[in-house]
Amino acid sequence: MSSFESLSVALSSLYAQRRGLDVTGQNIANANTDGYSRQRIELTAVGAPAIPAVWSTWSGAGSGVSVDGLTRLRDAFLETRGRDTQASLSQFTTASQTLNQVQQLIPEPGTNGFQSILSNLWSGFADLANNPGDSSARTQLLQRAGAVSDWLNTTQSSMASQWSAMHDQLSALVSEVNSATHGVADLNQAIQSATLSGLPANELSDQRDLLAMKLANLVGASSTVGTDGMLSVQLQGSSLVRGNVAQDIAVNSIPAGLLDVTAGTQVQITLASGGQPLPVATGQAGAILDSLNNVLPGYSARLDGVAAKLANAVNTQQTAGYDLAGNPGIPLFTGTTAGTIKVAITDPKLLAASGVAGAANLDGSNATALSNLANQVGGPDEVYQKFVVDLGVATQTAARRVDSQTAISNQINAARESQAGVNIDEEMTNMISFQRGYEAAGRLMTAVDSTLDTLINHTGLVGR
């Protein structure tokens, strides 16, 4: 052991403690940075050579400390679970939001809801039955029938614009996915280069994990780190990122609007290069696809059912009666869907209040029959009420699913945070350790310096 060995031991310690302080500083600086994983300095004691050279001897205690690297404390398995739960959570949240929006179109229960508008129509028929000859009762009825068809038209068109808005949202989402997959591919390349040249790539890995989480959020894509350190991203069996190559996805939209969606004509996500549609079921995209292909068309069809039932019931009864001039009644409504239903009669005299054939008369029995449609079993009121209840149950269930998934997601996130998050107390403790270590190494150097001083300057001076 040379006399200067201790100096280099002290020096290695000074270096190591400085690195330690740097890492602590980096951790503290990023205590609140999204996606940052705390880092730990890996120190190893440098001992005697494992394979001594021929004729050499070793009498030293060891030759200091070396910095092996900076470890990024993040659990890959927890991350995978985190991505899965996040994909489900954003799916449920988006689904719940869609249902909430549909529900907002149906202002029930209340005095402004469709039920009140419909009840007013039946009341109007009863008023007509009381005064078949009164033109004001007839005009009032036409207005109320107009209110019914207007509500159906407006609600249908609101659903259609909701559909279009969600479709736009899906397109925006897909381009966001594409930019994220390219980001992952670029980072894969950068991380590989950094690792090859022995540079730390922890911050780059953090960024890549953030993007992977975003992809799970958006389309429910799953990501795995391969043995080469590259993160591959898969979506329903198709590879979105492999190595430093990313594949774009695209919205393959054949239906142009809400009313064009059928079992065979659906909005799909495919690879931009073409091929089979990817059955995306989770993430925001999964929920949006379900809303576009099933939820909105489903409720729109339910609304059509109300319109068809109403038009059919009223028209059947109306044509069974006779108008003010004694002529057979003509249908009150045209169109059998919520979007197309209209009041066909403009002349109030054509309302068939009378149930008595022959000459003109002021009988009101057919109007009474029309007003009794309010209680018809399986009639428009019942169809509408069932629609409202089904929508309410679906919305409630969706909200509950979000609640329970949020609880699960919170637990996973807490576990992830517990693994990767920065604890200030811990960093402070580390900081003090490194600080004291640095001081001690400095003191060692002083001590060695002082012994060398004794040796060089004060030894062999006897008798000078």
Place this chain on the structure above:
Amino acid sequence: MSVSLRVTQRSIADRALLGLQGNLDRLSTLQQQLSSGKAISQPSDSPMGTISALQLRADITQNAQWSRNAQDGLGWLGSIDNALSSATTMVSRARDLTLQGNNTGFASQQARDAMATEVDQIRNALIGIANTKYLNRPVFGGTTTSSTAYDANGNYLGDSNPVARTVGSNSQVRVESTGPEVFGTGGSSLFQVLANISTDLRTNPSQLGADLNSLDSASNLMMSQTADVGTRYQRLNQMRQAADDKQLNLKASLSGVEDIDLPKTMMNLQMQQVAYQAALGATAKVIQPSLLDFLK
């Protein structure tokens, strides 16, 4: 949650934030319920409550309509009742005159001519009564579009179709009486009998005995219709009362389904406020200190 979970400042802050948000969310729900007064403001708040509310509202509208129908029917039957009671007075005056005329030993031909004139006037007045209108419709004319039920000669212009008012589910009450039902038809109609009496007073007093019988039977027909109208009036009145009562009950039920329980909600809000403040206080205490505060 496992015990070995490492706790960081951020996880504490996150969890505190989640808790506070949950608290605030519950607070805002209660606030909304209190300010709107409704426990159900959208179907998903309670799907079953919503369907009850929808049905109750429909029922309330229907009962209000039944009550209005009954009110209208009462107007019809009231007009008929009034018309019939004045008609009865007139018919008994005509009967008195006929009796006097029939007393050949007592009345002179001159007196009988005068009586005949009065009978004619009574007849005209009765035709006027038979044309009584309610809301511009002749109440004895069935569903006729004509503005009168009888012409000036006492010929019936109306039809025999009933006019009914719906006053309950599957419950209809007739609110008119057609002319023939009240005043008789053909030769036995009240107007024909009175015309005969007038003629007989002038030319053939010996027929007056038979005329008197005809008048009595016409009068009896009218009496029985008066009784019928009275019964229907009574029934309609009861049905209206029932519809009004039902409406009150339904409104109470609707309020029970839809409206908040004010004291309970106030109490909940108070409790929620306390919980929220406690959470805020605890968060403020927990988040602040770290080892930093104790290092010099």
